[in-house]
Amino acid sequence: QQQVKQSPQSLIVQKGGISIINCAYENTAFDYFPWYQQFPGKGPALLIAIRPDVSEKKEGRFTISFNKSAKQFSLHIMDSQPGDSATYFCAAYFSGTYKYIFGTGTRLKVLA
Amino acid sequence: DGGITQSPKYLFRKEGQNVTLSCEQNLNHDAMYWYRQDPGQGLRLIYYSQIVNDFQKGDIAEGYSVSREKKESFPLTVTSAQKNPTAFYLCASSTGPATNEKLLFGSGTQLSVL
Numbered sequence: 123q124q125q126v127k128q129s130p131q132s133l134i135v136q137k138g139g140i141s142i143i144n145c146a147y148e149n150t151a152f153d154y155f156p157w158y159q160q161f162p163g164k165g166p167a168l169l170i171a172i173r174p175d176v177s178e179k180k181e182g183r184f185t186i187s188f189n190k191s192a193k194q195f196s197l198h199i200m201d202s203q204p205g206d207s208a209t210y211f212c213a214a215y216f217s218g219t220y221k222y223i224f225g226t227g228t229r230l231k232v233l234a
Numbered sequence: 235d236g237g238i239t240q241s242p243k244y245l246f247r248k249e250g251q252n253v254t255l256s257c258e259q260n261l262n263h264d265a266m267y268w269y270r271q272d273p274g275q276g277l278r279l280i281y282y283s284q285i286v287n288d289f290q291k292g293d294i295a296e297g298y299s300v301s302r303e304k305k306e307s308f309p310l311t312v313t314s315a316q317k318n319p320t321a322f323y324l325c326a327s328s329t330g331p332a333t334n335e336k337l338l339f340g341s342g343t344q345l346s347v348l
Contacts, residue, residue: 131274156337165238165324165339166277211276213337220265220284220328222337224276 124149126214128225135232141199143228145212148193152214152223157186157197160209160227169210170197202232236261238340240325245345247312247319255310255343257325264329266308267337270294271322280323283308312345320346 127146135141145155154173158166172179172186172195179186185198199206212225238259247253259266265284269277279292283302297316302308308327312319325340 126276128276158339163342163344165240165326165341168336168338171336215337220267220282220290221279222277226274226276 124223126212126223126225128212128228130228131226132229133231135202135230137202137204137232137234139202139232141197141202141206141230141232143197143210143212143230144194145196145214145225146192146194147214147223149214150193151216153217154215155186155188155195156213156215156222157184158211158213160211166211199230202230204232204234206230207232238325238327238338240323240340240343242343243341245343246348247345248348250314252311252313253319253345255312255323255325255345257308257310257340259306259308259325259327259340261327261338262305263327263338264305265327265335266302267326267328268292268298268300268308268310269324269326271324271342277324280310 129144156171157169159169160166170181170184172188174190183200188195209227209229211227214223241256267282268280278294280298281300283289299311323343326337328335328337
């Protein structure tokens with residue numbers, strides 16, 4: 123019940139295309155859902171996050187869509203660029219605890 | 235600039251040896267964490283600490299030990315009991331379990347076995 127399932131494992135997108143990464147969770151106690159971007163040899167960096175009281179959050183080319191009833195959330199990268207090539211992790215968190223649950227990651231490659 | 239500093243960036247361990255990974259933060263964060271990252275897997279929690287002189291085991295604590303003698307420091311020791319230590323180790327910190335906390339990561343230490 124504490125798993126976060128992330129798909130796909132890898133993704134190849136043409137420059138200018140839309141990259142979509144999906145995550146699903148089971149425990150409805152999660153109330154904060156961040157996405158992290160990680161470049162090779164670096165630590166993950168917080169990209170964007172959402173709470174379940176909204177269905178969508180947009181920051182620049184990055185959008186989180188949240189479906190509370192389906193217990194799913196997704197990251198959309200519009201106008202994907204080669205510089206977006208990285209591994210993306212979704213996560214779920216219980217406020218009031220110290221525990222983040224991470225997905226297994228999606229390796230994105232954007233072709234020039 | 236505030237941030238999380240991990241050292242060394244690369245570390246090699248000999249058979250039967252204990253090694254210590256350093257993590258320092260100047261963000262005045264109360265909570266600190268250690269995660270292990272293996273290729274194709276998510277981040278797995280090793281230990282976390284909410285305040286000085288207190289820490290709790292995460293999901294994969296066996297073969298590891300930590301200390302939290304200062305707020306800004308949370309070193310991780312990989313002991314000889316950890317039979318498969320090769321991985322990328324990430325230290326993180328946050329303000330605490332407030333509603334808007336953000337988990338921030340260091341740049342990682344790659345540990346390999348000789």
